[in-house]
Amino acid sequence: MLTVLKRHNCLASQWNHAADNIGGAWAWHRWELLEARSNWARTSDLSFAIADQQDNSKLLALIPLVAVLPKRAQHFLGPHLESTGGPAIDSKLPRRTQDKVRALIAQEIEQLAQREAARRVDLSCPPLAPDLVLASHPLPNPLCHFGYSDASTQSWLLNLADMGENEIWSNLEHRCRKQINKAKRNQLSADLITPDHSLLDTYYALHLETCRRNSIPRHPIGYFESIFNDVAEAGLSKSCIIKRGSTILAIHNFLVYKNKALYWTTAGSNDALKLCANDFGIWHAITEFTKHSVDHLECGEAFPGPRQDKLKGLNDFKKSFGGTLYPYFRGQKIYRPITEAIMEIARNLRQGGTKK
Template sequence: MGARFSRKLQGRMTSLIRQWGSDKSHYPNYMFSVIGREELGQAEWDAFVDASDEAWLWHRFDAQDVLAARRGRNVLSFAIRESGGQERIVAIVPLHLVEGGYSKLFSVKVLDSFGGVACLNDLGSKQKKKVLDFVREQFINLALQCKVVQIDLRLTPMAPAYRGEQCPKVNPLLHLGVENRLTQTYVIDLQYSKEELWDRLLGYCRTHIRKAEKEGFVIREADSFADVEKYYGLHLETYYRTGVEPHPFKYFEHIWRSFTIKGYSKIFLAERDGELVAADNEAFYKKGVVGWTAAGKSGATKGINNLLHWHAIRYFKERGFEWYESGEAFPAARGGKNKGLNDFKKSFGGELYPYYRGEIVMRPVLLETANWLKTLRQSLDFKSGN
């Protein structure tokens, strides 16, 4: 039933996107049309993503289905075609409708663009503004039709347009008229030598790595679907231990079939005496790498995750990759989970880079209620020890 509902919803939303994109009365000054992802097709979609400096792995055709394998997500991704003349694709927009419950009786919907709008490289500034204005109208109209509380947008720090010397000084999402929600992420420059990368690790990180190596842990790549099943068992253990609802198995199956097998991710497994104790999944594309998912056994040697990440850094350095993103940073955290996450990511010697985020709030009262319920639930879970 869930799969049928998802297909029905996606069909309805594709029809809605096509309707709004083809009705020029809404956009008298624009000469664009909207094309659904399926209508455009994978070959043309991915060719655009490969060529655009603003696009990364999360924009690819298969990535939309991978992310939709998580609970409550449906694909609404679309492309923008320039009408008249060249009839070329000028932008790709990854988009999901996300529905989540804050209690048994209360749930809200959000439009989530993970990766953000990716435009054609050679657009002039005036033409790009027209494209982004048109995309914003699409967001607003879809949000109204779907009755969402807000629209969330995140750009990908590993896209060539947003890393290294190309890194913008101002959040590019502001051109879409969003509320600025800029945060930061740790990024490691892999153009240093391996010796320099080792020296840039914080002292306790190097100590943890040496300890894990001395205790006989070995790292290998996942090479079969059976390894994915083992990894998922570790994922369940990790999430149940931390009180978080685990992802469905199909999410990991999609990662394996759409990314790992096709050469866009690597799953590294840490074992001792044949027993799996930790796992780390790395996504990579366009000379950039992102630490994606990870899991570990309770009571495992403290340095095993350090060893896994250091192994990944060396692996991609040796293969000519240029950047490694450890993940969103929380440098202001003074305690709790975020403090631990930040300290771990910081220990690998990365530098803080912008993580461009933004939002458009559609229903502020409902959103405030949802956030209050979320905070209340987290507080109750903490007090109950869950």
């Protein structure tokens, strides 16, 4: 008999064992990442699993899920539900059992959306999940099984399997090689380490500087405490520290799981930009990953096509490391279309005002 288990009614070891063994799961499904995500502002955890009561409550599927309230002035509009990672179902199950698991997941999300008076539900599938990135044939959006509208995008992925340093270098775009050579002339150094709590204060100071420079909201320090404690202690992250002499210019954090890495969070000083620390740090991390059996690096969501805004610069930066576009499957279901339309108009007005 299949049943729904709330995450906090599971053992962390039981949950992580399922994440380690389900091919559609990646780091976002791990207990430590869900604990870190719950530290975000206006966020509450709703994650759950599907268990088989006839098989010692073995977990057959994991669903990371949070409810996120809008900013305080808009609290009355209600939250949206968000699943970074999406439903991860054991692909070794018989097809009929998989269908039953999907039906139970859809039912539970529907009930949670109604209970929370959610405006919409957003689901996404991790491009680095082995069932997706290692697939031998084209795949449809896995979220089509749940009746969600397709909202997919794409991500830059770099296949590192069997690549040496010379091949990595030649694979970089000219702009990137030029930046790295400038960084070398500026006498920068980089070191890829397993982070710990001693890095927290330095990273957070750089994070605040980055947020001020880019006019973006800061994350609470508790989020990074989770990253530098529980996530790092579980062996799920690496940090690349870029210095000039004894001065730390930038820190790049990477999620590392199932021999695959994601360029995750970054923070740097104004001098880091002037001295080309970011390109230099990622290039160093790539060369180190190839020495430690990491076979793919995801540089992040891609924004290809003709555009002349900040996203073009971000896309060109990610692209310059030699990656290829991979599908980043997403799905969406809107429960309160009028409220969502009003919020979308408000977002567009704010963005238009910012550009002016």
